[in-house]
Structure formats: C-alpha cells, structure tokens
Amino acid sequence: MRRSEFLRAVDAEFGARSATLVNDLVLGQIGSRTASEALASGVPPREIWLALCAETDVPVERRHGAGRLEPRRR
Template sequence: MRLSEFDRAVDAEFGARGRAMLDDLALARVGYRTAAEALKAGISTRDVWLALCEEADVPRDRRYGVGRLDPRDR
C-alpha cells in the first residue's frame, strides 16, 4: 500500500476525523504507537492501515483494497 493509497483510505473511511485519529489513537497492533508514529518508525502503511481499522472496528470488507484507484479512472 502506497502512502497516497493510505491517505485516500483514511479520508474515505474516517472523513474529517481521520487526521486526528492518526495523531491521537494508540494502536495495539503496532506497539501502542499512533499511526503517525508508526509510519515515522518505518512500519509499513499496510500494517498501520490494518491496525487502525482493527482499533476503530472497521468491518473487514472495508479494510482491503481501500484507497486504491480504479485502473479505469487513471
């Protein structure tokens, strides 16, 4: 998952509160770091995305492939 895909996924799933969640929500799956801290520490965007989804109870069907552009729209 590219950082641009991660950003689109956060915006699509969490809207206006997404940016605050990246800075404030501690994620157990990445060592109780925030998403911003985890990304800065070099943890993959995919792992951070999944940790964020898990912590925020995002349904599994909205976790995978989110943020990717449809090839027809490129």
C-alpha cells in the same frame, strides 16, 4: 499499500476524523504508537491501516483500503 494510499484510505473511511485518528489514536497492534509515529518509524502503511481498521471496528469488507476496487489476491 503506499503511504499516499494509506492516507487516502483513512480519509475515505473516516472523513473529518481522519487527522485526529492518525495523530492521536494509539494502536496496540503496532507497538502502542499512533499511525503517524508508526509511519515515521518505518512500519509498512498496510500494517498500520489494518491495525487502525481493527481498533476502530471497520468491517472486514472495507479493510482493503481506498484506491483499489478489490483486495489484491495472493
């Protein structure tokens, strides 16, 4: 996931609340930082996305993010 994909996914999932969540919500899974702090310090956007989803109880089936129709298979 790229930074731009992360931002689209946040906007698609949270709409008007997206900026507030990215800038104000502290995520314990990524070192007790906000998403914007984590992005600035080099944490991979996918890791931040998953932490944000877990913190805000996004259902697992929607955690693959925007911009992709299905999660990438490994």
